[in-house]
């Protein structure tokens with residue numbers, strides 16, 4: 001409460017008095033706190049975004065200059081083109097995440113369900129991330145039932161899978177990764193297990209929020225949007241996503257989707 005007082009001098013028919021008003025500022029303080037958080041998120045985002053968008057440009061420019069010199073043999077050419085392709089993929093992925101945020105917050109996330117085999121999606125996503133996992137030294141093992149079919153949006157299911165898998169590669173410290181796909185009558189379950197850095201208990205729920213990243217991961221690169229997008233898509237599909245993790249031991253992300 002904030003108190004303000006006004007002195008009223010003695011007048012006709014009344015003693016001198018003091019009028020005190022008490023104003024409840026609890027909500028005001030809350031709004032002030034929310035505003036400060038919003039400003040912090042915006043500032044953090046601008047600094048992360050400019051860094052993330054800038055980082056791939058240096059190797060891109062370098063490789064393009066080398067390619068322009070033309071004194072390459074076929075192997076060198078392929079290596080340089082692979083670097084270029086990787087950095088372009090990275091930028092494409094960042095742009096896609098930003099687009100998805102505006103789509104989701106604007107209520108424009110449209111799901112177009114069709115028959116999808118989750119096992120096939122997982123195998124394709126693991127293949128697509130082969131180069132990335134090889135580079136980090138981690139091997140992806142898949143333990144999946146032969147066909148786990150449901151009605152989901154294929155592009156979005158692929159996105160969930162590859163977001164979780166690329167996190168497992170990124171934060172997995174080159175250790176083995178296990179992806180499991182199972183189902184019961186009504187649900188399909190995808191779990192991605194890594195043996196990497198893990199997540200402290202107090203941060204395990206926050207990492208599903210927009211732009212939230214564990215304090216210890218600043219040097220890994222990323223917007224802090226992947227898991228938020230995963231959760232939005234999973235929940236829009238009627239499912240849920242959970243995490244179990246121990247610092248220094250690894251993490252398991254589990255997505256459960258109605259079929």
Ligand code: ADP
Nearest residue numbers: 167171198207213214217222223224225226227
């Ligand atoms: P980004 O990886 O771009 O930061 P995400 O939204 O995908 O964004 O993840 C949010 C945060 O959750 C990460 O910054 C990291 O702190 C934590 N995280 C996600 N996946 C893992 C994982 N497999 N192991 C450890 N930490 C993880």
